[in-house]
Amino acid sequence: MSKSIVVGTTLAVLGLGGLAFGAWQVQQEDTPQFAEITHVETLTRTVETPREVCEDVVVTQRAPTRDPNRIVGTAAGAIVGGLLGNQVGGGSGKKIATVAGVVGGGLAGREVQERVEAGQTTSTTQRRCDTVVDTRQEAEGYEVTWRNGDVVQTSRLDSAPEGDRVLLEDGRPQWGATLTDES
Secondary structure, eight states, rough: OOHHHHHHHHHHHHHHHHHHHHHHHHHHHHOOEEEEEEEEEEEEEEEEEEEEEEEEEEEEEEOOOEEEEEOHHHHHHHHHHHHHHSSSTTHHHHHHHHHHHHHHHHHHHHHHHHHHHTTTEEEEEEEEEEEEEEEEEEEEEEEEEEEEEEEEEEEEEEEEEOOEEEETTTTTEEEEEEEEEEE
């Protein structure tokens, strides 16, 4: 076999191989590349909002004492006691019974007034306010895991991708171009 036939054949084989590889590469560039979206996780944060809650509450308390020295009870008791003591006995015994009735009635009247006032209450309505905190979860972003062949990567996005595939341009995902299997 001649040397030129061998060289010619070799160049022809290499040329055809190069032509085939070039055609394959052109075909690959024209075909869009997609990555599969494998997982989407919503990233959240807790938002706390304080607010005031008020309600009207009925409060019962001891009535204020109008007569802290209990003069009215003492005087009324002394008068009643004196009248009753005056009904007992005669002469100087009547005077002693009247004085004893005044003193005893005064003490009894004072005690009665204290007990009556201790049992008296007043009810008022008071407005009571408390601060409560409402808690809610708010989406803060999305962690998207995607696969291109054997390569698995994760990207963080502000909005959730739509679909289950993403267009790749120079090996990087174009998140505005996500597709479903039907597309």
